[in-house]
Amino acid sequence: MRPNQKVKIKNYSVRIPQWKKNDKEIQQLTKQYDQIDPGSIETFKDFPLTQKTLDGLAEADFINPTDIQREAIGVALQGHDILGAAMTGSGKTLSFLIPVAFK
Template identity: 85%
Template sequence: MPTNQKIKIKNYSARIPQWKKIDKEIQQLTQLYNQIDPGSIQTFNDFPLSQKTLDGLAKSGFTNPTDIQREAIGVALQGHDILGAAMTGSGKTLAFLIPVLECLYRARWTINDGLGILIISPTRELAY
């Protein structure tokens, strides 16, 4: 080994494990759920959502919630049931799915855990 070559040594002991970061994020988000005020929500970033969900929304082009999303997401994150009615294309599906994804994130659900969500929705023909 040449004497003029420097050896790089990395110290990993100061790094916080990823699972500890996720646990801390989940704890912080959960504490904010009861403080959600739909009237003050202007963007999805105003909701206490995981960074993964916020990144996915931004990547998909979603920045501002619709009225049904603004009203429903906070209620669902608090663990309450939702019965919402809104026009086609108003964002009802996303208003339902965001809290479901957040629930799976808080539960640290992985593909190894099996089925995490089963959504059964009647078609328009069955609604009459």
């Protein structure tokens, strides 16, 4: 190196991959699954769901869960099997799909 030459230093920041952030968030939420009380659920925000999931539900105008969703989502998140019967259009499919996204 020459006497008057400046040294260039590059600053490399460590980036955490998005999947690791999501994985960590899901691990933290999983600890809350056993505390789900269907009787206290009023909105989807009351479920331990990732922010990305809650944002997607809100964007699709899903704010308040239906009765079948209120009863089934928590049970499914806890890893139990579900056999639900409700009328067409009651939200059964969504109540089964949300927990599947976290397994």
